[in-house]
Every structure is written in structure tokens, then in C-alpha cells.
Amino acid sequence: AQSVTQLGSHVSVSEGALVLLRCNYSSSVPPYLFWYVQYPNQGLQLLLKYTSAATLVKGINGFEAEFKKSETSFHLTKPSAHMRDAAEYFCAVSDSSAGGTSYGKLTFGQGTILTVHP
Amino acid sequence: DADVTQTPRNRITKTGKRIMLECSQTKGHDRMYWYRQDPGLGLRLIYYSFDVKDINKGEISDGYSVSRQAQAKFSLSLESAIPNQTALYFCATSSGQGTETQYFGPGTRLLVL
Numbered sequence: 762a763q764s765v766t767q768l769g770s771h772v773s774v775s776e777g778a779l780v781l782l783r784c785n786y787s788s789s790v791p792p793y794l795f796w797y798v799q800y801p802n803q804g805l806q807l808l809l810k811y812t813s814a815a816t817l818v819k820g821i822n823g824f825e826a827e828f829k830k831s832e833t834s835f836h837l838t839k840p841s842a843h844m845r846d847a848a849e850y851f852c853a854v855s856d857s858s859a860g861g862t863s864y865g866k867l868t869f870g871q872g873t874i875l876t877v878h879p
Numbered sequence: 880d881a882d883v884t885q886t887p888r889n890r891i892t893k894t895g896k897r898i899m900l901e902c903s904q905t906k907g908h909d910r911m912y913w914y915r916q917d918p919g920l921g922l923r924l925i926y927y928s929f930d931v932k933d934i935n936k937g938e939i940s941d942g943y944s945v946s947r948q949a950q951a952k953f954s955l956s957l958e959s960a961i962p963n964q965t966a967l968y969f970c971a972t973s974s975g976q977g978t979e980t981q982y983f984g985p986g987t988r989l990l991v992l
Contacts (some may be wrong), residue, residue: 770919793979804883804969804983806920851921855979865910865929865979866937869921 763788763854764767768869775878780824780839782873784852787833792803793855794835795867796826811835822846849876882906883984887971891990892960900955900987902970908982910975912939913945916967916986920983925968928953929975962988 768783786792793812797805809820815826822845826837835852852870883904892898902911909930914922914937924937926945934947942964946954957964967988971981 763945765921767921797981797983802985804985805971806983807980810980865973865975865981866912866924866927867922867979867981869923873922 763868764794765852765854765870767850767852767873769873770871771874771876773876773878776840776844777841780837780842780846780875782837782850782852782875784826784837784870785833785834786835786852786854788854794826795853795855796820796824796835796837797851797853799851799872805851808820820877825845831874839848842875842877844877844879847875849874881985882980883970883972885968885984885987887987888985889988893992894961896960898957898960898989899980900968900970900989902953902955902984903968904951904982904984905983906972906974907950908972908974909950910973911947912971912973912981913943913953913955914969914971915939915964916969922969925955949958957989957991960989963992965989965991989990 764787766785795810796808799857809818811828819825824839849872856866886901912927913925916922928934928947929946944956970984975979
């Protein structure tokens with residue numbers, strides 16, 4: 762069974778500061794990993810995904826994440842926060858894997874609400 | 880126009896009532912999913928469908944049923960709504976190929992009194 766743990770349900774940063782949102786996963790197969798963002802009153806939007814290619818993944822809006830197998834982590838970072846980054850962020854793991862059976866099911870973490878102060 | 884639409888966007892109902900949430904997509908995807916979101920719990924999978932003839936239970940299917948009327952339509956029903964089904968419900972689709980990115984609708988906010 763797969764699982765995802767997001768450390769910190771709320772993260773607060775100042776505008777221009779580094780954003781670091783933590784995600785650790787558990788998976789019995791090499792995972793596909795995703796970060797989604799949810800802006801207020803909207804659905805989820807894909808930020809980036811890891812699919813067993815490059816371990817450093819660049820996404821939209823200046824975000825990136827690094828897959829570290831030894832630490833079973835997939836932390837999300839952005840060098841400089843902007844007010845528009847205020848949202849809830851979800852890390853997710855897929856039951857798909859390279860060369861394996863794919864059911865396309867996602868298991869989500871609990872979510873991290875990012876607040877950006879002026 | 881949005882690729883994945885959900886109706887209604889907001890709904891208030893009473894305990895014991897039957898309610899249906901609808902999802903339509905124009906992405907041409909075979910796979911569709913229903914999730915519920917609760918604060919602090921993330922999203923949890925209710926049902927998923929790989930095509931019109933293939934429907935599967937997710938981790939929290941009790942109290943829910945679904946219908947896949949066509950490739951583009953996937954409905955979620957609460958046969959007898961109860962207050963702990965108050966939540967934000969999302970529909971999602973995926974192509975079922977490659978890296979399984981899911982595309983989400985805007986959500987339906989349901990309040991059961």
C-alpha cells in the first residue's frame with residue numbers, strides 16, 4: 762500500500778522568502794509522484810510530477826521538487842515566494858510505476874496551506 | 880470552456896435525501912474518478928471508472944454509488960445523505976496512459992443538514 766505524509770499542515774513565509782513544503786512517501790514500487798495546488802474555491806491544478814526520469818523536476822510558477830529515493834522524499838521548493846502562491850498544496854503518489862500495472866489511482870497527503878505575508 | 884465540469888457547484892440538502900452530483904468532461908479520457916476532500920485529510924478516493932463497463936470502489940465507497948452513463952459522464956449519488964457526508968467533492972479524469980496525470984473539476988460543495 763502507498764501512503765504520503767506532508768509535514769506541516771500550515772506554512773507561513775514572507776514575500777520573497779524561500780518556500781519549502783515537505784513530502785515523504787511510502788511505496789512498494791518505484792513511484793510516480795505529483796504536486797498539486799488548490800487556489801481558493803478552485804479545483805486542483807498540477808504543479809509538477811516525477812516519473813522516473815530526472816530527479817530534479819521543474820514545474821509551473823517557479824516551483825521545483827527533488828526526488829530523493831534514499832530519504833523517500835519529494836519536497837517542493839520555490840526560491841522566492843509571491844503573494845499569488847498562497848494556496849493549499851497536495852503531494853500525491855500514484856499506483857503506477859514504470860513497466861508495472863497501472864490503475865492510475867492517486868493517494869494524497871493531508872495538504873499544506875501556504876500563507877505568504879507582505 | 881472548462882475541460883471537466885461539475886454540477887451543481889454548491890448544494891444544501893437534508894439528512895435522508897437522495898442527491899446526485901454530476902461530472903462531464905471534454906478531454907476524451909477513458910478514466911474518471913470521484914474524490915471527497917475534508918479539512919486535514921486531503922482527498923480520498925470514492926469510486927473510479929476505467930470505461931463505461933468498468934467501475935471500481937475506492938477507499939471510502941460506503942454510502943455512495945456511481946453511474947458511468949457515457950465516456951464523458953460520471954455521476955455520484957448519495958442514496959440517503961447523512962451529515963458526515965458534508966464535504967467538497969471532486970471529479971477527475973485521466974488518459975490512462977503514461978504518467979497518469981489527473982485533471983480535476985472545480986468541485987461541488989455539499990452540506991447535509
